[in-house]
Amino acid sequence: MTEHSAPARRPTIKEVARLAGVSHQTVSRYLKSRQGLLPATLERIDGAVEELGYRPNLMARSMRTRRTGRLAVVMPVTTFNHARLLSGALAAGHEAGHVVEVVSVEGSTATRTERVLELAQSGQVDGVLSLTPMAAGIEHGLPEGAAVVVSPDFDDAMRSIGELTDASPVTELMERLAALGHRRFLHVAGDQDWASARARKAAYLEAVERLGLESVGVAEGDWSGESGVEAVMRLDSDRLPTAVIAANDVVASGVVRGAHERGLDVPGDLSVTGWDDNELCRFLPPSLTTVRINLEGVGRNAVLRLIKAVGGPELEPWSGPVTQVIWRESTAPPGRPSASPSAGTR
Amino acid sequence: MTEHSAPARRPTIKEVARLAGVSHQTVSRYLKSRQGLLPATLERIDGAVEELGYRPNLMARSMRTRRTGRLAVVMPVTTFNHARLLSGALAAGHEAGHVVEVVSVEGSTATRTERVLELAQSGQVDGVLSLTPMAAGIEHGLPEGAAVVVSPDFDDAMRSIGELTDASPVTELMERLAALGHRRFLHVAGDQDWASARARKAAYLEAVERLGLESVGVAEGDWSGESGVEAVMRLDSDRLPTAVIAANDVVASGVVRGAHERGLDVPGDLSVTGWDDNELCRFLPPSLTTVRINLEGVGRNAVLRLIKAVGGPELEPWSGPVTQVIWRESTAPPGRPSASPSAGTR
DNA sequence: GAAGCGAAAGTGAACGTTCACTATTCTGCC
DNA sequence: GGCAGAATAGTGAACGTTCACTTTCGCTTC
Secondary structure (H helix, E strand, O other): OOOOOOOOOOOOHHHHHHHHOOOHHHHHHHHHOOOOOOHHHHHHHHHHHHHHOOOOOHHHHHHHHOOOOEEEEEEEHHHHHOHHHHHHHHHHHHHOOOEEEEEEEOOOHHHHHHHHHHHHHOOOOOEEEEOOOOOOOHHHHOOOOOEEEEOOOOOOOOOOOHHHHOOHHHHHHHHHHHHHOOOEEEEEOOOOOOHHHHHHHHHHHHHHHHHOOEEEEEEOOOOOHHHHHHHHHOOOHHHOOOEEEEOOHHHHHHHHHHHHHOOOOOOOOOEEEOOOOOHHHHHOOOOOEEEEEOHHHHHHHHHHHHHHHOOOOOOOOOOOOOEEEEOOOOOOOOOOOOOOOOOOOO | OOOOOOOOOOOOHHHHHHHHOOOHHHHHHHHHOOOOOOHHHHHHHHHHHHHHOOOOOHHHHHHHHOOOOEEEEEEEHHHHHOHHHHHHHHHHHHHOOOEEEEEEEOOOHHHHHHHHHHHHHOOOOOEEEEOOOOOOOHHHHOOOOOEEEEOOOOOOOOOOOHHHHOOHHHHHHHHHHHHHOOOEEEEEOOOOOOHHHHHHHHHHHHHHHHHOOEEEEEEOOOOOHHHHHHHHHOOOHHHOOOEEEEOOHHHHHHHHHHHHHOOOOOOOOOEEEOOOOOHHHHHOOOOOEEEEEOHHHHHHHHHHHHHHHOOOOOOOOOOOOOEEEEOOOOOOOOOOOOOOOOOOOO
């Protein structure tokens, strides 16, 4: 579109100064605070800025000030699923007067580490919050440049951030189910490359042990609905569990479908729990008991750590609960006939 | 972490030059291509770079070259739902040698327009792809700076991008349902602030007209499952539709639930279609007929337009189908008893 | 009425690169 | 041996800001 002649130079501070009949430094002051200037001067600069359509070149500014006002959140594309986490991060950054950008990374740990370092030291951002795990000892490679806050508990397979691996709700789910009378459980796990999947599995096993329950096993899974269907189809008819803890809602819906295909009623014959509070959960027949995660809060707190690290203001972190179990129709005491579907949406 | 003394200056090209015993320009050349240098010189610079841990300051570089190699995708946070769209955009940008960043905007049209202009003219990015609609005539406000490609059909309420408003699958759905024998339809619409919702509604009405079908009405909705439930509950028993076109999968699942609550069988008494191909769709009882959208392709093409606008290489666009109807259990000829896979639901 | 002071404005040098030149060295050829 | 021409390297000026000073001016104050 643009001709190759004269790359459409934008007006600079000096041109504004000339037009306003002042020095460039005066315009700089005007830009900075509009204070300490004579009203008449102010007005003339106003006019010149308007006339030229001047806008400061942020790149030049940051070059001089060594501050960009920009933060980067690096994350693997797969985690974009957690859009609400981003949403919280963006809001917190904005509050602290920063622009938050999202940069994606792919490839091996080494590649990703390199990419993050490059970004941190490119001078293009003040800080980098990496939701991707990096080669150990990266801190030492950093010449005190942009602060990189690697969210601490992000795991090797770059899939989960600290608070997301909190699997305590599994315990809550199982204690309640046990109280309802369930004794025989099944866990359909998520992809074990993910820290959160490992955490849930561990919490399941721990709860079985501690509460003296019986586990018919842990079905390997990959977060897919199919893995849920299969796990149920493979169950031994002589030793069916009465409750299934699924790694997430998709898996849980697969479990429900598998149960139906085997002629099992949910929750009559089988109670099922999910994880994530997928929008559809409430409307499934039966509506799904699940775990809601406050992703906005998690995102906010991660960015707050970063802002603090780059010397920004200390803002109020989200301190409320991060997870919450939502009980719905898919869980009930064992052996009872299923309550009629119209027994209520919640 | 960082002490307040001496802001940790990073080594510059000149320091590398001094250490290597060459001029700064030689180092610059080294950085640019590593060509036209004596092997011995190359080696010495290599050593110096290594020793100092030097990395070029991209900000200073872009200041001189007036090129940043960075593109920004501006989008409202709500659209982060379309993570797969981003994924396509990022991949295309990478292919063309650009870094793609995601910047979010909120607020009124005026605020957003301002924000986008600021970004475009800040010198921090080469191009801006705005998925947010902006005040008309913005092009004229742009002094040929960074190219802003407003995705053309993005609507006033900043919710949809051109290809996403393609509602032709609605026609496909209805033609097939009509062929199966359906005559009386209901549409549960999405929030009419969204262009895509308006497009689907319009396509529904057009199809009713053209195919000579009967419509029991268009239920206003807001993309929520509740709106689906309510739409069904409010239906006149004397004049029930046999097919429901829901604005998306969540609404559709609400419709299914509402139908069950009224004792209607899906698809026996009522065929239901959704939109989006939500992961859970396949596992619902009954699995949901829906429309899959190739968001990656849409994102890729949008970024390709931008890259072309900023004078980048012309890459292969995604030219395959953008939408695809997926037929599943929730649709069947009217009046037939449900082909119950297990009869398990009731 | 001159010294003192504060407000307002100006001057020139940085920031870390690359660009456009110019200078030097090497090579091969007559 | 001298010279053209390429290959290699160096010099200084940009890029658009802000920082650290300096200057100018007008007003008190004694």
